[in-house]
Amino acid sequence: MSLPSYASPGERLWYYGFRVICGLIFFFLIAPILIIIPLSFNAENFFTFTPGMLALEAEAYSLKHYRDFLTNDSWQQALWNSVKIAPLATLLSVAFGTLAAVGLSQPHVPFRRAIMAMLISPMIVPLIISAAGMYFFYSRIGLQGSYIGVVLAHAALGVPFVIITVTATLVGFDRSLTRASANLGAGPMRTFFKVQMPLILPGVVSGGLFAFITSFDEVVIVLFVGSAAQKTLPWQMFIGLREQISPTILAVATILVTISILLLTTVEMLRRRSEKMRGMSPG
Amino acid sequence: MSDAVHGPDQVTGATPDNVIRNADRAARSDDGPVLAADGRxxxxxxxxxxxxxxxxxxxxxxxxxxxxxxxxxxxxxxxxxxSVENEIVSETLPRTIVALEGWDGGGAPDEEVYRALAADLVVASELKNHTRVGSRLNYETTGISSLFRQTGRDVDEIGEIHADQFIELDPAWEEPATWVALMGDEGWIERQADWKDRKDAAEAEQEAAETRVERRALDFTEPEPRFRLSETAQQALPRTARIYAQFAQVIQAEESDSPTEEEPWNIVYQALYEDLSAGQGQGYEGRLSELVSEARDAVTGFEDQDIKTYFIEEIDEDWADPKIWGTIDAFSDRYTAGYFLSAIDMQLTPQGIEPQPEGQQIYGLLFQRTMFMSLTIMFSCILLGYPVAFLLSNLPLRTSNLLMILVLLPFWTSLLVRTSAWKVLLQEQGVINDILVWIGLVGDGNRLQLINNQTGTIIAMTHILLPFMILPLYSVMKTIPPQYVRAARSLGATPWTAFWRVYFPQSVPGIGAGCILVFILSIGYYITPELVGGTTGTFISNRIAYHISSSLNWGLAAALGSILLALVLVLYYLYDRIVGIDNVSLG
CATH class of the missing domain: 1.20.5 (Single alpha-helices involved in coiled-coils or other helix-helix interfaces)
Known part of the structure; x- marks a missing residue:
């Protein structure tokens, strides 16, 4: 939609006006995330730019909030808990999810719609309802306030993402490849790991990344299902924001933004690779 | 050469050729079904x-x-x-509920009901259950919780007067052994005695072991056999037997003690008094018969206690209040609609279903507010998302991919990061107010209150949910062929008409998908409203969380959750009809 040379002044005005509006909306989307990055280097315990920061004086900036994050016990404990919970939950959802996605993409699956609806449901049900149900049920069976309980709950939340990404990858999967492999004498396991798995790996990995970020970012479920011993990074941030708001949160937030940029790049690269492998886009 | 005549045609068995040939033959002959290679x-x-x-x-x-x-x-x-379960009342107050069936609902109930309540509450307070049932009923009528707690402290004095008189009559009534003989099943008494012998033997052995160098802990861990009532006791002294069985159970289970060593509760003597006054207690033999008949003759001269008066005058005058009794009666069923009724601002009273008093109707308002704010967020998302999606789908792929990062980065960023960003930006001393003051739009004295109210929630949540609107819109707009708009323009339509009559109707499915997605996500949101919503900007989910962790009214939390769940499922069904589950795309 480039502007034709015969455009009237009104059209010109609208063309540029529209772009300015869109620019403002993009600004609205991205500015809040970017603004916390400079604020996290604030030398003072303020949440706003000090005059020194605006004048770009070197001493107005400092790493003290990062230092606090790295030395404070409760932040370190929270980080450690997140690191312990998320990978295990991801592993569970990827293992079960991939297997089920392979099953779901077979040509004849009885009750496919009902099964799909059940497997996707953790993504649809509002988190507060899942949290309430899990809190009631897990305290009945003694899992409330335990590491296993939180891991299982997070794995359930991650499952729909794995199912969706892996089944999407399997849509373009050429079934004759597995038949050829079976024809050449490979057993089902060998066929899966040597032929099918390498082709759907990008989908599995990006599903796993979604599951990981879901668990790593999740706070509602862990607030209810976990106890103080399972305090994760988002939980610590939530408490920090609700009770004593400390600028260390901004340092943590900046670190998390960096992580999400890395993840976004990875997923985008995987998507391109997957499309290339399945010949869906030229190069 | 004759050896070589075994060409492929002569090989018998299930070769592919033979299978086809067999099938052909079968089909030609028309007699019988087509066979597979193995003959089936x-x-x-x-x-x-x-x-x-x-x-x-x-x-x-x-x-x-x-x-x-x-x-x-x-x-x-x-x-x-x-959300419907209500077993606690009928399990904790079984006698009271049976006795209340005859109550007409007006005024305080009869003495009979108070006697039943006394027995129930003695058992409950020994099991420490009375506070639980008290807080359950307190959800319906405030004040019941403290009433039950108070009563639990005083109720064990009921029957003291009877106990004293029985013991005065014959000191044997004080002996646990008398009661065991009177109430216990013969088989149980034998097994208990046997268990006791073995336990004593084990203890003696340990005693002896103490003199040696190696001392061991007592390895006799077998529990005492569970108490069993005798048939005779159940028939001869039904009330006494029932309460005594509960006494024995509590003593054994809760206190790991033996009924053979504990004097019964006062209320047991009161039950005995009632049984004997009613002329019961036949069927015993020997010494027990003498004891019981002696007591039966004596009870006519005993001083009785008016339990109704005791409850009302000694414990709390609220026990005369028909409202309290009405609540107990209304919530005596095992399943109740009470929580759902509370969730829609109604209440269950003895007279039936009535609306809550004016000042306590909060949930309707809360649902309305949740709806209103979700709709506002949805419309702001359309308003901001539509132009961006339009621009993205009409730019060359290279540019639009670059700009798409600006949409996807917030999508991928932690929810708490975005919420903290808004918390920082919207504060009274925050960046936005600073800028506004600096420009001169508002004075330093009257900075805008942007956070801890509805404005805060709406701004932050619009930002958080905007990518969920842009992505479905973009994927629909990407499929709209540009020729249609061009054709409209060449046929003389103004840019506005071409957009409104040709382009917009084709983008409506995208709007529908985005709206439902944003709406579903926003009505269940908890974290952001909790952090930036203050008291006026909270959603129904915040109330659910409050009932789970602060007020501990789990039933009401479950009922509110069920209503919300039903709402989401209906919306989701619509989403499925419009977009399809399988078309959920993830960026």
């Missing part, structure tokens, strides 16, 4: 193959399905169950 009918063979395929698919899905059912579906079902 082809249809059957195909069916079997299909069944194997189905089973294999199900076997692959089964582990995950089981996992989700245990970790997710069961909790949701549990929540639905809890």
């Amino acid at each position: 009918p082809l249809k059957q063979s195909l069916n079997r193959a299909l069944r194997t395929q189905k089973l294999r698919a199900l076997a692959l899905i089964a582990p995950l399905l089981l996992f989700i059912i245990v970790t997710f579906i069961a909790p949701i079902a549990d929540m639905l169950f809890r």
